[in-house]
Amino acid sequence: MSVVIIDYGSGNLHSAAKAFERAAREAELDLSIAVSSDPDLVAKADRIVLPGVGAFADCRRGLDAVPGMVEVLQRRVHEDKRPFLGICVGMQLMATRGLEHTVSYGLDWIHGDVKAITPSDPGLKIPHMGWNTLTLAKPHPLLDGIPTGPDGLHAYFVHSYALTPAHPDDVVATADYGSPVTAIVGRDNLVGTQFHPEKSQALGLKLIANFLRWRP
């Protein structure tokens, strides 16, 4: 089995790759993990991971700057239904539109917009930065064996914008930051985490292992 973490110039993917390698090793999964900007490799991959840090529009531009990448993603993920994991801005890119600084378009796999977090409590800082627990909206194989709720494990968030899916059914989990903030979206073969599993210690490694085993 092959996993490709898409490199499109958005941040360092070395530590993400190491987290996937460790999760695979601990779960005793035999697979190859590649960090690549080659659409041909993505076209052959069994599982696809789209990371992303920074601004939505920059990430979209970065993705568009790799010839053929968006087309391959649409084909491989949307049509061939390969398991797909978006992380942070990679998750936000699954949305219809991003409204950070300017309006730019996402992949439109999860209908909805990515908008600024506006906590009702002015004492809450932006970015939403640090460790938060998850509130489960619907069961999902990626959360198998991961305790959620107020006494559950924590995930590491750092973001000022959040995806609000148009269909509430696309929300898998939220985090409480004054009001619920979308933490995980999912539908069919698609899943995305607003938090960083590769920085989320025990929860992160478990979630990555679950993704590597996932048969949607």
Next chain:
Amino acid sequence: MLKVRLIPCLDVKDGRVVKGVQFVDLVDAGDPVEAAKAYDAAGADELCFLDITASHEARGILFDVVQRTAEACFMPLTVGGGVRSVDDIRKLLLAGADKVSINTAAVKNPDFVREAAEKFGNQCIVVAIDAKKVSGESEPSRWEIFTHGGRNATGIDAIAFARQVAELGAGELLVTSMDRDGTKGGYDLALVRAIADAVSVPVIASGGVGNLDHLVDGVEKGHASAVLAASIFHFGTHTIAEAKGYMADKGLKMRLDKTA
């Protein structure tokens, strides 16, 4: 609910851990990667490396330290010290840092903060504010920005500077009292609170922790989102677990996950 972050900081010089008392008298105390792994296993919420390597030639060692740490620790890592250019930031992020802290370069040219935030995103730009109290006993409190380990006064008001860099795109501020650093007398709570209340971004309190109550005070009285300490952990006075347990007992919301 979002938890208070406890951040151990490692001062790194020529690839080795040191901890300065008031940024002088350095004591060598170990390999940063080993220390990072120990803190990771102990449940630290983030790690901070402050590089105090003087010579430019020795800077390469830091990238190796950062890379080896990022490969072994699946938690956020902030690296600061000597960051002067967009290229310095890029190299640290590529080595595996999640956030880069800017100090003197932001003081010299606040627009560098904007440039860095636009290039890499607010979330990875931390501005380190080193301040000293300059007002007298009977005057209203006033703090000034100091650079070069507290030796150089700049005349810049710390609160105004904090507001300015937050607006320019800093995603977080690391506020160190140069009066308190290394004293074990506790944070300058008035300074931390004045800045935390003035900006909308998270503030990390730093400088002066000598006991666990100081950590609690940083959040409760200083209004900090995160608290940083070095020597109380590094010399084994307290463990991360003790500190987090103590803070939770005092009513702070802490992450007490069992670590793998």
